[in-house]
Amino acid sequence: MAVGVITGIILLLLILRFFVPSVLSVISRPFWGVGSALTSFVHVHSPAESKASLVQARDQLSADNAALTAQNAGLSAKVADLTALLGNRVEPAKGIVANVIARPPVAPYDVLIIDQGTNAGVRIGAQAQGAGGTPIGTVGETDAGQSRITLYSTHGIKTNGWVGSTRIPLTLTGAGAGAFIATVPKAAGVQVGDGVYLAGNGALPVGTVTNIETDPSSPTVDLDMHPYTNPFSLTWVTISKQ
Secondary structure (H helix, E strand, O other), rough: HHHHHHHHHHHHHHHHHHHHHHHHHHHEEEEEEHHHHHEEEEEEEOHHHHHHHHHHHHHHHHHHHHHHHHHHHHHHHHHHHHHHHHOOOOOOOEEEEEEEEEOOOOOEEEOOOOOOOOOHHOOOOOOOOOHHOOOEEEEEOOOOEEEEEEOOOOOOOOEEEEEOOOOOOEEEEEEEEEEEEEEEOOOOOOOOOOOOEEEEOOOEEEEEEEEEOOOOOEEEEEEEEOOOOHHHHHHHEEEOOO
């Protein structure tokens, strides 16, 4: 019985194949669609392609993680710089915070270029301060978006200051590269290691006496002074508002 049914179906298909081929195509089309879908599914989810996709996703995540790590390191460095400049206070800085965008040897010696200018309120003659509010120089030139700071240590520039625990007054003369020289009475008793201060809001420490040159026949001594912080390593400064 079953053999007869199968034989009849085969004969029917052969008749349709030779005499009415379009009908056979219509009947077969749903089966072709199912076959194509299965083939596509097997192709998309093949082990080789799945592994390649996972590797690509992993590499992309690694690249994103590296970018975020670099960005975080940059932000951490900025926070550290600003903390050193402004301290841990929460009130707004009493001045214009500016980023140092050029320093020697890119800029001339004893000159810093900052990224704030007249648009931010910077004015010629305004005092520039480094970490802890220490005065480092004055604004010599400015335009809309940038300013040029001339450091007090510029060769030949004279600035009032003090030295030692008793605040002996002296005139600091710029010796270049952040250093100063000065002459004081021998009787003042200045010692190597004594603190050096510049005029500002009180006596602000800027460096120490590193060498004292004496002449037995002279009533004065010559002082060499170096700063606590290399001004050419500054990344942020504060410009006073006039």
